[in-house]
Amino acid sequence: MEARKSTGSLTIMTEIVLPNDTNTFGNLMGGRLMYWMDIAAALSAQKHCNAPVVTASVDNISFENPIKLGNAVHIEAKVTRSFNTSMEVHLKVWGEDLTQQYKYKSNEAYYTFVALDPNRKPRPVPQLIAETPEEKRLFDGALRRRQLRLILGGKLRPDDATELKALFVKE
Amino acid sequence: MEARKSTGSLTIMTEIVLPNDTNTFGNLMGGRLMYWMDIAAALSAQKHCNAPVVTASVDNISFENPIKLGNAVHIEAKVTRSFNTSMEVHLKVWGEDLTQQYKYKSNEAYYTFVALDPNRKPRPVPQLIAETPEEKRLFDGALRRRQLRLILGGKLRPDDATELKALFVKE
Amino acid sequence: MEARKSTGSLTIMTEIVLPNDTNTFGNLMGGRLMYWMDIAAALSAQKHCNAPVVTASVDNISFENPIKLGNAVHIEAKVTRSFNTSMEVHLKVWGEDLTQQYKYKSNEAYYTFVALDPNRKPRPVPQLIAETPEEKRLFDGALRRRQLRLILGGKLRPDDATELKALFVKE
Amino acid sequence: MEARKSTGSLTIMTEIVLPNDTNTFGNLMGGRLMYWMDIAAALSAQKHCNAPVVTASVDNISFENPIKLGNAVHIEAKVTRSFNTSMEVHLKVWGEDLTQQYKYKSNEAYYTFVALDPNRKPRPVPQLIAETPEEKRLFDGALRRRQLRLILGGKLRPDDATELKALFVKE
Amino acid sequence: MEARKSTGSLTIMTEIVLPNDTNTFGNLMGGRLMYWMDIAAALSAQKHCNAPVVTASVDNISFENPIKLGNAVHIEAKVTRSFNTSMEVHLKVWGEDLTQQYKYKSNEAYYTFVALDPNRKPRPVPQLIAETPEEKRLFDGALRRRQLRLILGGKLRPDDATELKALFVKE
């Protein structure tokens, strides 16, 4: 299986905030945004591995700026690194008030997907080639984020998370 | 009001075909696709004029290849030309079977939008600058398509459609 | 296969404009209306041919009057003419403000559908019998609209569109 | 306020059963159908009284035949009688398998609506004129159904329901 | 087949009223509420019989208080009694204005479901054990409501509805 470039998985999604997507303040509900992000990220992961995928996990998401009714939502998703049968996808989300020419960051996030074979068993995915400095930074950080996921999911002891531990323990 | 480049209005939308979007053959319904195209085109027109817009008309659309359940739908929208208070937006639509790495054309279309002021009256929009050969071809064809729209809408007599008439009458 | 009357395909649809169907002006979005029209027209075509159908094309649509939030949308669809394996459906759309007793035209349109057999291949459809003067006018115009569709779809040279050419060239 | 004919309130709605409207047997869910019936009946009541209305009650509904995925749903709604500020609407629902030319009854029902003024207080509605034998039968039965509603809602003692009592007590 | 307790079928559903669920007064539409109630009641019936179910009928529903946009909707469903192949489910619905700490009753209702075997034929369901005084009251009333359903559905003559008749004829 040949390794593939990160750019090959780039997926761009644009949506508009309609009334039913909003809370009582007229701002996009967080849950609706996570729904769109899940679809954009899944498409990106599928582009990378050419197989059906299912969402395995979602990392911490902070919502920085509310996106208003009638504004555009821009989502960019790209695979940052692949492990044996899983892929981490990085998402960037902006809102845009098209009449004010004002574009603002909403959040960044990481979704992880597992590729499945026709029997619904995990199947190997191609390695990822990071080219730009940003892609390389995301590629490098992916190990650390993976350890954090495993600790938080109870599948790794903090002591064994060498990458992550370095953040807290300066030797 | 300063003229603006066509590229500034580029809008990219990606959707996935879910069960409720399909007919009994498991293919994307034409009406659902036209709904997505309307939103993508409206966002493109708003990017160009920075004002709210309403759909004025839609030109003939032929659906060439059905897009299947679970496939991705790619829509690209770009303003081709602006008239006093209206803009023509060109759309290209592809389907993509991500597991087969197979991308296929669905259709091309032209939507026309009118920009509105806060009193819901048409308001002037910036002129469009076409740069690439394709943008120039689309810009030039816009006049002919506009005449056709006016004839079909009963607002222009065929005799006065000089641009369009040339197609039928070689002098 | 016995020919059938146009009236047999009449389909009447009534909807109400809900918040999520509207743009920022509180008016029905064009794309949402085209979605409903597609379903009404598909039902009409299926009534005529008693087979599953898929949308083949949509002719130019001009949106004349916006339909407001809370208003009723009335759609009437009827087959105007059938060709070998396809049918043209004519649609009339009105809005209605029920509290003001005010009914207004939104648009007229033509959708074309192809009937499919169980292998998804086009299959023959019954001929159409036009009875009223309006049905006959629509039946006669169908040939001209078909030529226009074929020219716009790049499948007919303008020179060969004898019906359509007559509009521009008076001999 | 002038009395109005029952035919003036006739509302015809046609829908298609999409995947998300179905249960695990691929049949239209009862709740989804009651949602469509509510909208059709509300439009009918608004046609009669030219005022906004809210659903006050729904009478017993029996679902006779399941409506299948891809089939058409036909709903006909007509006001049967008006009381001071409320109207009873009668609904007939059929399913139709368009490829089999098979039309079958799903159910009949009665919805009751109250007309509201701008302060959300009940407001008087025009009397109803029943013309055809069926309209007259529905008009006459409306009193009996109203008594049943009031008893079931705990607002009338069975003893005072003279119309209804006659069903059980033959003197 | 062992009898089961009513409490085993308790189903609690909480929803929020979003813009598209509301009428022009900003209140939850009756039809949308009946849709949610149908799903809650179906889940309750399935819990009791461990088989797929379909909605057979819905008894009279009176909507007492409107539920407002942004308010919570609370639905509690519980099987009250089972007959051979059918189950009656009792529903209680409240609205709640969470910012005002104000909870108000919307309505009570009875839905009836039939359990189906894999060939879509009615299949026997377990008997119900009523324990609390309220459960016993609902269990006892179920016979009377069933007779009313059968009379209203034209399947029982009023004379034979001994339970119901007692309401009108005091001997």
Place this chain on the structure above:
Amino acid sequence: MEARKSTGSLTIMTEIVLPNDTNTFGNLMGGRLMYWMDIAAALSAQKHCNAPVVTASVDNISFENPIKLGNAVHIEAKVTRSFNTSMEVHLKVWGEDLTQQYKYKSNEAYYTFVALDPNRKPRPVPQLIAETPEEKRLFDGALRRRQLRLILGGKLRPDDATELKALFVKE
């Protein structure tokens, strides 16, 4: 402002997985589930603080078992701890195959909400009283999870996260 018990914020939501909620394997999409969780958690937070809330952040979520088409989704949400103007909500999610009497865990998660005043500025919320051992455990862990959120959001240096540091550095 009086402190409030955790139990007062308990919110129970039950949904059914419909076709449009599923991926190509017929399993609930992760994004759709996060949407429902967001609404359940927001209702729980509003119950605690009696004010409108907006989603501030979502902690890592791992999806353990897929929830199948037609199965029930059970979500339980409860506030674990409140800070000045924010509340952490704990969610537990199960799927249930009602015909098989099989209930399985899907995931656990933490959502954080900020309460807003009418000017959309953060406003103080009541303190939380944890009573049961589980509530106390969740209350105690909330500080650690908050530090992790702040580090991941770039608002706290790992060195200052004393609670969290203890996990990695045993002194």
